[in-house]
Amino acid sequence: MLDxxxxxxxxxxxxxSVEAARERATGLVDPDTFxxxxxxxxxxxxxxxxxxxxxxxxxxxxxxxxxxLLYFHGGGFVVCNLDTHETICRLLSNEAGCIVISVxxxxxxxxxxxxxxxxxxxxxxxxxxxAGELGGDPARIAVAGDSAGGxxxxxxxxxxxxxxxxxxxxxxxxYPITDxxxxxxxxxxxxxxxxxxxxxxxxxxxxxxxxxxxxxxxxHVFPLRAAELAGLPPALVITAEYDPLRDEGVRYAExxxxxxxxxxxxxxxxxIHGFFGQVAVIDxxxxxxxxxxxxxxxxxxx
Numbered sequence: 592m593l594d595x596x597x598x599x600x601x602x603x604x605x606x607x608s609v610e611a612a613r614e615r616a617t618g619l620v621d622p623d624t625f626x627x628x629x630x631x632x633x634x635x636x637x638x639x640x641x642x643x644x645x646x647x648x649x650x651x652x653x654x655x656x657x658x659x660l661l662y663f664h665g666g667g668f669v670v671c672n673l674d675t676h677e678t679i680c681r682l683l684s685n686e687a688g689c690i691v692i693s694v695x696x697x698x699x700x701x702x703x704x705x706x707x708x709x710x711x712x713x714x715x716x717x718x719x720x721x722a723g724e725l726g727g728d729p730a731r732i733a734v735a736g737d738s739a740g741g742x743x744x745x746x747x748x749x750x751x752x753x754x755x756x757x758x759x760x761x762x763x764x765x766y767p768i769t770d771x772x773x774x775x776x777x778x779x780x781x782x783x784x785x786x787x788x789x790x791x792x793x794x795x796x797x798x799x800x801x802x803x804x805x806x807x808x809x810x811h812v813f814p815l816r817a818a819e820l821a822g823l824p825p826a827l828v829i830t831a832e833y834d835p836l837r838d839e840g841v842r843y844a845e846x847x848x849x850x851x852x853x854x855x856x857x858x859x860x861x862x863i864h865g866f867f868g869q870v871a872v873i874d875x876x877x878x879x880x881x882x883x884x885x886x887x888x889x890x891x892x893x
Contacts, residue, residue, distance in 0.1 A: 690725055
């Protein structure tokens with residue numbers, strides 16, 4: 592896959608404008624590769640902190656009430672949307688037997704931190720309040736996301752714990768961003784370039800997401816900096832071997848476990864950042880999605 596991407600001769604992400612980066616991300620979407628979905632898919636607008644918030648709701652053809660999974664897409668807080676993560680949401684809904692609500696949160700730099708966090712938290716609370724009309728069970732709600740979306744899922748879990756609502760059954764964190772690139776973990780330098788996501792790419796994302804003078808100790812930006820992780824919902828943390836974010840994901844899983852949180856860490860050898868949704872070309876991706884869905888079924892059952 593990396594050879595195929597290299598053969599395209601694409602400009603490095605950090606050299607692109609925001610508009611060009613977004614066009615590239617959406618241009619890679621091929622609806623013909625979407626897995627079949629046994630259920631209904633509905634686009635809706637729900638109330639958000641700054642007006643209407645678009646969501647896409649995947650409801651499987653199963654008897655309810657069903658568990659609810661809020662999904663926050665990756666893309667460095669700057670790129671990607673509901674369409675770019677269609678495959679992942681279909682698979683999670685199909686295989687975990689749950690309603691998936693994919694959230695089209697506001698993107699930076701037009702809407703820097705904390706806009707994305709506020710949108711994702713608002714969507715999670717909306718899902719809890721409207722679970723009945725969706726055919727869902729308000730007592731069985733989890734959050735999930737990849738990369739920047741994994742960061743948002745972790746932060747929503749922190750906010751929900753600290754603010755008392757909603758109660759969450761689990762957090763599925765796929766190669767999550769949990770810390771800053773400075774000083775950077777060893778994996779930030781071992782995998783700085785050549786494996787899809789680069790160190791310079793992460794710098795580009797953070798430069799758009801965070802405004803000047805941001806607090807490096809803010810746990811709602813960097814969950815690894817949280818003073819207390821006890822009391823959080825069970826977590827599945829997935830990391831990829833050839834990923835700048837690998838070590839901070841490992842450290843977050845270790846920190847959760849040390850705080851007494853029921854935590855499973857799934858290290859994926861030989862994988863790169865972004866592999867989770869590439870089920871059409873990477874066999875291991877399908878296996879890991881399947882393992883994630885088994886974990887979701889367990890936490891929803893518990």
